[in-house]
Amino acid sequence: MDKRSLHSTTLPARQLVGLLQSPPAKREVYRSFNVLRQRYILEQTVAHFKIRADEPAPLFGKKLLDVGCGESSISEFLGLSGADITAIDPNPAVLDVARASAEAFGSPVHFLQCRAGDLLPQGHRFDVILALDVAEDVDDLDRFIWTLKQLLAPGGMIIFSAINHTFKAWFMHIVLSERVYRRVPVGQRSYSRFYKPSVVKAVARKHGLTPDHVQYLRFLTLSQRWVAATGVDTRYLMVLR
Secondary structure, three states: OOHHHHOOOOOOHHHHHHHOOOOOOOOHHHHHHHHHHHHHHHHHHHHHOOOOOOOOOOOOOOEEEEEOOOOOOHHHHHHHHOOEEEEEOOOHHHHHHHHHHHHHHOOOEEEEOOOHHHHHHHOOOEEEEEEEOOHHHOOOHHHHHHHHHHHEEEEEEEEEEEEOOOHHHHHHHHHHHHHHOOOOOOOOOOHHHOOOHHHHHHHHHHOOOOEEEEEEEEEEOOOOEEEEEOOOOOEEEEEEO
């Protein structure tokens, strides 16, 4: 398919960034969080593949895998970039919500109920893999990153995000988020599954990946929104090449 035939269903990178100012309606507490992650993904993928920001479909021809997609709007937003997107999650209930949202948004995302390891026998390879805030849900970080490496196409990239292993992160994401705000079920998160960037980098290098850029994120409790942090904070995004 020629890129010119995609003009009605895709947007160039600079217009996608503009659209991030008014993302699809979601629970307000996650609104700024998703905006930050979407902007980071777009900026890093465009830079990695040396794509011009005014391309009508900046990620056209790229295969993208969203691991543990949940109900997030990230995949549906990136569908406007022209990428061939597969979003997976083992939970059928959240997949139903994500699928309905993508359909309403008009974004062509292929949803599968499975885990990353289930794709290995099929020989799938992806140019971009998103592993966003799923580290706290996996039993074995080493095995998880190894699996992502097997699914990565040559020259591809992984965008990884996680909760940092600090006292502040424990207080914010377990004490406040679980016990005070009740945003996630009590007991769902374990501090032992919060990882410092240095731990993720070490595991990534072990499996032949090169850690690159790290962006920390900070939650402002008074305004109830997320912002990019200039120093170490409770969450972070990382590029693995």
